[in-house]
Amino acid sequence: MTDSPPSVLFTDPRDADAISDEQPPFFTDLNLDQVVGALTSGRKDYDLAPVFHTPIRDTATIRHRHEVFRDLEDPELVREIGAFAGRMREMRRQLAQVDKLRHPYQRETWFLDAVATYGDAVGNLADSLERLSPASAGLTAFRDFLTGYRTGDAFTESTERARSLRTRLSEIRYNLHITGSRIRVSAYQDQADYGAEVIGVFEKFQQGEAKDHRVAYRSTVDMNHVEEAVLDRVARLFPDVFAELDTYCERHRDHLDPTVVAFDREIQFYLAYLEFIAPLEDAGLPFCCPRVDDASKEEYGEGVFDLALAAKLVEDRTPVVTNHFELSGPERVIVVSGPNQGGKTTFARTFGQLHHLAALGCPVPGRRARLFLCDQLFTHFERGENLTDLSGKLHDDLIRVHDILDRATPSSVVVMNEVFTSTTLSDAVLLGTRVLKSVIDRDLLCVCVTFVDELASLGPSTVSMVSTVVPADPATRTYRVVRKPADGLAHALAIAEKYALTYRQLKERIAS
Numbered sequence: 001m002t003d004s005p006p007s008v009l010f011t012d013p014r015d016a017d018a019i020s021d022e023q024p025p026f027f028t029d030l031n032l033d034q035v036v037g038a039l040t041s042g043r044k045d046y047d048l049a050p051v052f053h054t055p056i057r058d059t060a061t062i063r064h065r066h067e068v069f070r071d072l073e074d075p076e077l078v079r080e081i082g083a084f085a086g087r088m089r090e091m092r093r094q095l096a097q098v099d100k101l102r103h104p105y106q107r108e109t110w111f112l113d114a115v116a117t118y119g120d121a122v123g124n125l126a127d128s129l130e131r132l133s134p135a136s137a138g139l140t141a142f143r144d145f146l147t148g149y150r151t152g153d154a155f156t157e158s159t160e161r162a163r164s165l166r167t168r169l170s171e172i173r174y175n176l177h178i179t180g181s182r183i184r185v186s187a188y189q190d191q192a193d194y195g196a197e198v199i200g201v202f203e204k205f206q207q208g209e210a211k212d213h214r215v216a217y218r219s220t221v222d223m224n225h226v227e228e229a230v231l232d233r234v235a236r237l238f239p240d241v242f243a244e245l246d247t248y249c250e251r252h253r254d255h256l257d258p259t260v261v262a263f264d265r266e267i268q269f270y271l272a273y274l275e276f277i278a279p280l281e282d283a284g285l286p287f288c289c290p291r292v293d294d295a296s297k298e299e300y301g302e303g304v305f306d307l308a309l310a311a312k313l314v315e316d317r318t319p320v321v322t323n324h325f326e327l328s329g330p331e332r333v334i335v336v337s338g339p340n341q342g343g344k345t346t347f348a349r350t351f352g353q354l355h356h357l358a359a360l361g362c363p364v365p366g367r368r369a370r371l372f373l374c375d376q377l378f379t380h381f382e383r384g385e386n387l388t389d390l391s392g393k394l395h396d397d398l399i400r401v402h403d404i405l406d407r408a409t410p411s412s413v414v415v416m417n418e419v420f421t422s423t424t425l426s427d428a429v430l431l432g433t434r435v436l437k438s439v440i441d442r443d444l445l446c447v448c449v450t451f452v453d454e455l456a457s458l459g460p461s462t463v464s465m466v467s468t469v470v471p472a473d474p475a476t477r478t479y480r481v482v483r484k485p486a487d488g489l490a491h492a493l494a495i496a497e498k499y500a501l502t503y504r505q506l507k508e509r510i511a512s
Contacts, residue, residue: 005145005258005259005262006138006141006142006144006145006259006263007138007262007263007266008065008068008136008138008139008142008263008266008267008270009051009061009064009065009138009266009269010061010064011058011060011061011064011137012061013262015056015061018054019050019051019053019054020050020053020054021049021050021053022053023036023049023053024053024356024377025379026352026356026377026378026379026415027053029349029352029379029380029381029415029417030308030349030352030353030356030379030415031306031308031309031349031353032308032353032356034308034311035052035276035307035308035311035353036049036052036053038276038311039052039272039273039276040052040272043268043272045089045092046264046265046268047265048265048268048269048272051266051269051360052269052360055356055359055360055377056359056360056361057359057373057375058294059292059293059294059373061361062292062358062359062361062373063361064136064137064138064361065138065270065360065361065362066289066361067135067136067137067138068136068138068139068270069270069274069289069361069362069363070135070136070289071134071135071136071139072270072271072274074132074134076132077128077132077134078271078274080124080125080128080129080132081125081128081267081271082271083124083125084121084124084125084128084264085264085267085268085271087117087118087120087121087124088118088121088264090117091114091117091118091121094110094111094113094114094117095111095114097110097221098110098111098114100221101221101222102222102223102228103223103228103231105231105232105235105242105245106223106228106231108245108246108248108249109169109245111249112162112165112166112169112245112248112249113166115158115159115162115252115255116159116162116163116166118255118256119155119158119159119162119163122146122149122150122155122260123150123159125146126143126146126147126150129142129143129146129147130143130147142259142263145259146260149257149259149260155257158252158255161248162248162252165241165244165245165248168241169241169245172234172238172241173187173188174186174187174188174234174237175187175188175191176230183226183229183230185230185233185234185237186237187237273362273363276311277307277363277365279311279314279315280307280310280311280314280365283314283320285305285310285314285320285322285365286303286322286365286366286367287363287364287365287366288363288364288366288367288368288369289363289364290354290358290363290364290366290368290369290370290371291369291370291371292358292359292370292371292372292373293370293371293372293373294372294373294411296372297327297332297372297443297445298327298328298329298370299325299326299327299369299370299371299372299445300324300325300326300327300328300368300369300370301323301324301325301326301350301351301354301364301366301368301369301370301371302324302366302367302368302369303322303323303324303366303367303368304322304323304324304325304350304354304364304365304366304369305320305321305322305323305350305365305366306346306349306350306353306365307350307353307357307365308349308353309346309349310365321343321478321479321480322366323343323347323350323480323481323482324482324483325347325351325465325481325483326483327445327463329460330460330461331460331461331462331463332439332440332443332444332445332446332461332462333436333439333440333444333445333446333447333448333458333461333462333463334351334446334447334448334462334463334465335436335448335450335455335456335462335463335464335465335486336348336447336448336449336450336465336466336467336481337449337450337451337452337453337456337464337465337466337467337486337487338466338467338468338469338481338487339467339469339474339477341477342467342468342469342477342478342479342481343467343477343478343479343480343481344417344449344467344481345381345417345418345449346479347447347449347465347467347481348415348416348417348447348449349415350365351415351447352377352379352413352415352447353365354366354369354371355371355372355374355377355413356377358371358373359373359374372411372413372445374411374412374413374445375409375411375412376407376408376409376411376412376413377412377413377414377415378404378407378408378412378413378414378415379414379415379416379417380397380400380401380404380414380415380416380417380419381415381416381417381418382417382418382419382421383396393422394420394422394423397419397420397422398431401416401419401435405435405438405439405442408442408444409442410442410443410444412442412444412445413444413445413446414439414444414445414446414447415446415447416435416446416447416448416449416450417449418449418450418451419431419432419435419448419450420432420452421451425452428450428451428452429452429454429455432448432450432452432454432455433454433455433458436448436455436458436462437458440458440459440461440462453486453487456485456486457485457486463483464483464484464485464486465481465482465483465484466481466482466484466485466486466487467479467480467481468480468481468482
């Protein structure tokens with residue numbers, strides 16, 4: 001046994017204290033708020049959003065999580081952990097019901113059921129982990145803990161006494177003598193069951209199934225005053241077992257082990273993510289555990305895609321286009337140009353999503369990937385005019401970009417989408433050049449989506465990528481972003497689209 005309890009999320013469980021409830025500022029720009037909303041849907045009890053909000057800053061913990069994800073490729077292990085989670089949910093439901101009940105003996109019997117459910121959850125999971133032998137350090141450490149905990153005196157005494165008490169309570173028999181509005185409760189002393197005798201006498205006359213005239217009583221947990229009075233009198237008839245019930249519930253009020261409870265929550269991080277990506281994998285989309293490096297800034301991604309967009313497209317049975325990128329040597333900045341609605345913004349979002357998901361230790365969307373472990377992720381996406389801000393959109397862009405450059409470190413990643421679109425081309429070239437040179441001087445990794453083709457050739461640090469069209473039909477986008485020199489048409493297309501003068505728009509106007 002280690003000094004600190006095992007965790008499937010952290011190599012050092014004390015790192016859990018760093019989890020933040022606050023959603024990162026870049027989530028909305030990258031549509032990660034949609035992803036986390038889907039991941040946590042139906043799992044409100046586990047409060048998972050903060051875990052998905054908080055990136056990891058050391059590669060050891062990321063490898064720790066990758067190992068657990070690899071273990072959970074075993075569907076039987078996932079089923080067993082899912083069954084454990086189901087029993088724990090049932091236990092919490094039983095404990096919640098305890099707080100709602102009025103009568104002390106009814107509360108105590110529900111508590112007894114909750115302890116029994118918890119015991120089954122722990123015992124069955126311990127057996128499953130022993131049998132399936134997970135390889136990850138996280139699940140192996142928890143298995144070893146669970147084995148010791150399950151065989152320990154405290155757990156054994158608690159579960160065995162609970163089982164014994166439930167058996168003794170289930171064996172209680174008593175008589176109810178109902179005379180008018182009076183009920184007398186007495187001990188059962190092997191009196192004859194006249195109901196069974198009557199049924200036996202008339203059974204020989206039965207000629208077929210008869211209509212059931214029995215009254216269906218209400219099904220509710222709460223007892224009425226009559227039922228409570230009956231229970232009080234039953235307790236007087238059997239004082240020993242009810243006294244033992246009182247003592248047991250008082251002694252085992254804190255029967256839950258915090259490590260088991262923590263595992264129940266932490267493992268949902270993995271189950272939620274695997275459940276979310278399962279339909280995408282079924283549709284043929286690849287996921288991989290990336291190589292994450294906190295030193296080298298050489299990166300690549302093969303077959304990568306926007307996770308939020310892919311989830312919608314797969315649901316609508318629409319094909320998902322994947323892309324590739326690579327940064328090597330001095331390359332730090334990807335400048336993406338090309339026609340509007342061609343997949344440039346989607347590519348930028350993909351780049352940002354990959355870095356956040358990699359920093360969570362999650363499999364990323366793509367066949368193969370190597371990613372830098374950044375310390376901060378910044379985004380600058382175009383915003384509409386704010387009518388209450390008299391300073392204007394360009395001023396807002398400059399303030400936001402200045403704030404990013406002021407806070408970023410050489411280990412940061414920046415994603416900029418359509419910066420300085422509200423100014424003239426010459427000013428956009430001037431401002432964009434100064435901003436990207438500042439990015440390069442700070443040695444930041446960056447994706448910059450722009451209509452300014454000149455920014456794609458600022459030196460060896462920049463890589464030009466272009467969203468492509470079908471050669472035979474320039475109005476048709478492929479949504480593929482490929483590495484090639486900017487073709488000088490991005491700004492011309494933007495102007496043509498603004499004034500409805502593209503080939504497609506002209507054809508539509510002529511036809512009408």
